[in-house]
Amino acid sequence: DADVTQTPRNRITKTGKRIMLECSQTKGHDRMYWYRQDPGLGLRLIYYSFDVKDINKGEISDGYSVSRQAQAKFSLSLESAIPNQTALYFCATRSQGAGGTEAFFGQGTRLTVV
Amino acid sequence: ELKVEQNPLFLSMQEGKNYTIYCNYSTTSDRLYWYRQDPGKSLESLFVLLSNGAVKQEGRLMASLDTKARLSTLHITAAVHDLSATYFCAVDTGTASKLTFGTGTRLQVTL
Numbered sequence: 001d002a003d004v005t006q007t008p009r010n011r012i013t014k015t016g017k018r019i020m021l022e023c024s025q026t027k028g029h030d031r032m033y034w035y036r037q038d039p040g041l042g043l044r045l046i047y048y049s050f051d052v053k054d055i056n057k058g059e060i061s062d063g064y065s066v067s068r069q070a071q072a073k074f075s076l077s078l079e080s081a082i083p084n085q086t087a088l089y090f091c092a093t094r095s096q097g098a099g100g101t102e103a104f105f106g107q108g109t110r111l112t113v114v
Numbered sequence: 115e116l117k118v119e120q121n122p123l124f125l126s127m128q129e130g131k132n133y134t135i136y137c138n139y140s141t142t143s144d145r146l147y148w149y150r151q152d153p154g155k156s157l158e159s160l161f162v163l164l165s166n167g168a169v170k171q172e173g174r175l176m177a178s179l180d181t182k183a184r185l186s187t188l189h190i191t192a193a194v195h196d197l198s199a200t201y202f203c204a205v206d207t208g209t210a211s212k213l214t215f216g217t218g219t220r221l222q223v224t225l
Contacts, residue, residue: 031211040123042202043157043215050211058212059115090156092213100145100206102159103213 023091
């Protein structure tokens with residue numbers, strides 16, 4: 001089983017619908033992140049969380065919200081989906097290392113808003 | 115705001131050739147990461163560089179970090195087709211513990 005699991009893997013939804021993307025991890029990491037990937041733009045940070053009570057906006061948080069239900073679970077919601085939110089979404093986790101630690105990524109959720 | 119730039123954005127190279135991908139960033143940091151992404155797949159960690167002058171090598175790939183120049187390089191030696199992928203660098207912004215990614219370099223190795 002993957003250490004970082006995202007569901008669903010693919011989703012097509014209509015404009016205006018609410019949708020939730022879920023992420024769970026078995027790595028025991030405190031830090032969790034949601035990124036969005038668009039062609040030619042790399043990965044951009046949407047939200048990140050250092051623990052259940054610590055949630056922070058990233059560079060492109062407008063139109064998104066998150067919930068950290070437990071240390072191992074971090075969900076991303078689109079309250080009212082719009083077509084320009086069509087993208088590949090990644091969840092990632094990191095441990096709390098003082099010297100810098102690599103991030104581990106889920107398999108991604110491909111979201112299409114029509 | 116931290117900016118991370120990679121070049122080239124696209125690289126087509128022949129098998130057996132050498133080449134370098136560059137990653138420049140705009141603010142002080144001594145923590146830089148390289149990732150590989152195959153089409154339609156997730157990101158896989160390649161290298162973690164945590165100090166000025168750090169050099170890491172794995173197979174035909176070698177990464178280095180010059181924090182004074184705010185520059186990291188990913189050098190490819192004698193490319194093979196299996197190295198075809200998109201490569202990303204990412205910079206750690208310190209206390210905020212965010213990773214800011216470059217736009218990626220799509221590498222295509224041809225026979």
